[in-house]
Amino acid sequence: MSSTTPDPHDFLDLDAELSGEDRDIRDAVRAYAADHLLPNVAEWYESGSLPARDLAKGFGELGVLGMHLTGYGCAGTSATAYGIACRELEAVDSGLRSFVSVQGSLAMFAIHRWGSEAHRETWLPRMATGDALGCFGLTEPDAGSDPGSMRTRAVRDGSDWVLTGTKMWITNGTVADVAVVWAQTEDGIRGFVVPTGTPGFTANEVRHKLSLRASLTAELVLDNVRLPADAAFPEVRGLRGPLSCLNEARYGILFGVVGAARSCYQAALDYSLTREQFGKPLAGFQLTQRKLADLLVEVNRAGLVALRIGRLKDAGTLHHNHVSFGKLANVRSALEVARTARAMLGANGISLEYPVMRHMANLETVLTYEGTEEMHALSLGQSVTGLPAFR
Incomplete structure (x- = not known):
C-alpha cells in the first residue's frame, strides 16, 4: 500500500498509462495552450470571433492537424495520442478542439479515407500544415439526426456534377478553402470535394450563438455549383x-x-x-x-x-x-x-x-x-x- 497521497489533478494516475510519445504530445499541447490559447480564449468567446488562419498555422506547426492520419504530411500518431491532444485543447475551450476535430477528423479524414489519390495529394499536405482549411457539409436545416433525409442533390450534366442545397451548423465554413459536401444522387448519397471559391458556393456566418462562441459556424448554400466528374469520392456510397x-x-x-x-x-x-x-x-x-x-x-x-x-x-x-x-x-x-x-x-x-x-x-x-x-x-x-x- 503506497503512502503517497494521490494527485488531486490526476487522482487515479491515468497519465502513467500513457506511452512516452503520448506524454510528450500531452506536454507540447498543454504548453502551447497555456502560452497561446488560454490568455485569449475569454476574449474570443465574448466577441464571438476566432483568428482562424493564425490558429491554423499554429496548430499546423504543433502537428495536431490530422495527426492520427498517415502520409501526406500527417504525423501518424496513435489514436490515444490524438485523444490526449483533444483533451488538452478542450481543457481550454470546446471551440478550439472543434476547430482541430473538423479539420482533421472530418474534412481530412474524409479525403484520406474516401478520396482519390489526386484529392489526397492536392489537399492533405496543405491541410496538415494549416495552409488550407476544410469544413464538412452534412447537417441540413431539416436533416440533423436523420442525415439520410438530406435534400442537397448532385445531378449529372454531361460529365460534370451540379450541386444544389443548403448545409447548416458547419464549423469553419466561413474560412474553409475546401468543403467535403454530401449529397443525394441517383446512385445514393455521395461525397464531393468542393473548393469554396467555386461559383455558386456561399458561406454565411451563423450569429447570435449562446454556446461555442469561440468557434466559427456557417450556413453553406450551394446554388448550382458545377464540379468536374472527379470531384466525387470514387467508391463510397450511402451513409x-x-x-x-x-x-x-x-x-x-x-x-x-x-x-x-x-x-x-x-x-x-x-x-x-x-x-x-x-x-x-x-x-x-x-x-x-x-x-x-x-x-x-x-x-x-x-x-x-x-x-x-x-x-x-x-x-x-x-x-x-x-x-x-x-x-x-x-x-x-x-x-x-x-x-x-x-x-x-x-x-x-x-x-x-x-x-x-x-x-x-x-x-x-x-x-x-x-x-x-x-x-x-x-x-x-x-x-x-x-x-x-x-x-
Missing part, C-alpha cells in the same frame, strides 16, 4: 461514408470533454480552497467536500472510459458503439461537472474570469452535435437488444 467520419470526430469528443470537465473541477477546487465564508475556506465545509468528491469521481471515471476506448482504437478492435458509449457517458459527466462547479463558484461562476460558465455553455452544444444524447442511447439500446428503435 457509410459520412458516418465513418462522424465516428472519428466523436472519438475526439469523448477524450476532449475530459479536459473540459477537468478544467471545471480544478477551478472549483482552487476556488473552494481560497474563498472564505463564515471564517474558513469553503473547502472546509462538508457539503463542499461532497461536491468535490463527486466531481473528482466523474472526471476520473470519464478519463478511464476515454483511455480504454483509445486502447481499443489503437488495437483495431473499436466498434462504433464503443464510441457511442464514450460520447454519451463522458459528455453527460462533463456537463454535470460543469453545472456543479458553476454553482460552487456562486456569483463568480457566471464570470468569464473563470472558465466554468463558458465550458458549461459549450457542453450544451457538445451534447447535441455529432449525435444527440438520444441517438447514442438508441445506438447502445440496439447494440444490447438487437432491436432498432430509431423509427
Whole structure:
C-alpha cells in the first residue's frame, strides 16, 4: 500500500498509462495552450470571433492537424495520442478542439479515407500544415439526426456534377478553402470535394450563438455549383461514408470533454480552497467536500472510459458503439461537472474570469452535435437488444 497521497489533478494516475510519445504530445499541447490559447480564449468567446488562419498555422506547426492520419504530411500518431491532444485543447475551450476535430477528423479524414489519390495529394499536405482549411457539409436545416433525409442533390450534366442545397451548423465554413459536401444522387448519397471559391458556393456566418462562441459556424448554400466528374469520392456510397467520419470526430469528443470537465473541477477546487465564508475556506465545509468528491469521481471515471476506448482504437478492435458509449457517458459527466462547479463558484461562476460558465455553455452544444444524447442511447439500446428503435 503506497503512502503517497494521490494527485488531486490526476487522482487515479491515468497519465502513467500513457506511452512516452503520448506524454510528450500531452506536454507540447498543454504548453502551447497555456502560452497561446488560454490568455485569449475569454476574449474570443465574448466577441464571438476566432483568428482562424493564425490558429491554423499554429496548430499546423504543433502537428495536431490530422495527426492520427498517415502520409501526406500527417504525423501518424496513435489514436490515444490524438485523444490526449483533444483533451488538452478542450481543457481550454470546446471551440478550439472543434476547430482541430473538423479539420482533421472530418474534412481530412474524409479525403484520406474516401478520396482519390489526386484529392489526397492536392489537399492533405496543405491541410496538415494549416495552409488550407476544410469544413464538412452534412447537417441540413431539416436533416440533423436523420442525415439520410438530406435534400442537397448532385445531378449529372454531361460529365460534370451540379450541386444544389443548403448545409447548416458547419464549423469553419466561413474560412474553409475546401468543403467535403454530401449529397443525394441517383446512385445514393455521395461525397464531393468542393473548393469554396467555386461559383455558386456561399458561406454565411451563423450569429447570435449562446454556446461555442469561440468557434466559427456557417450556413453553406450551394446554388448550382458545377464540379468536374472527379470531384466525387470514387467508391463510397450511402451513409457509410459520412458516418465513418462522424465516428472519428466523436472519438475526439469523448477524450476532449475530459479536459473540459477537468478544467471545471480544478477551478472549483482552487476556488473552494481560497474563498472564505463564515471564517474558513469553503473547502472546509462538508457539503463542499461532497461536491468535490463527486466531481473528482466523474472526471476520473470519464478519463478511464476515454483511455480504454483509445486502447481499443489503437488495437483495431473499436466498434462504433464503443464510441457511442464514450460520447454519451463522458459528455453527460462533463456537463454535470460543469453545472456543479458553476454553482460552487456562486456569483463568480457566471464570470468569464473563470472558465466554468463558458465550458458549461459549450457542453450544451457538445451534447447535441455529432449525435444527440438520444441517438447514442438508441445506438447502445440496439447494440444490447438487437432491436432498432430509431423509427
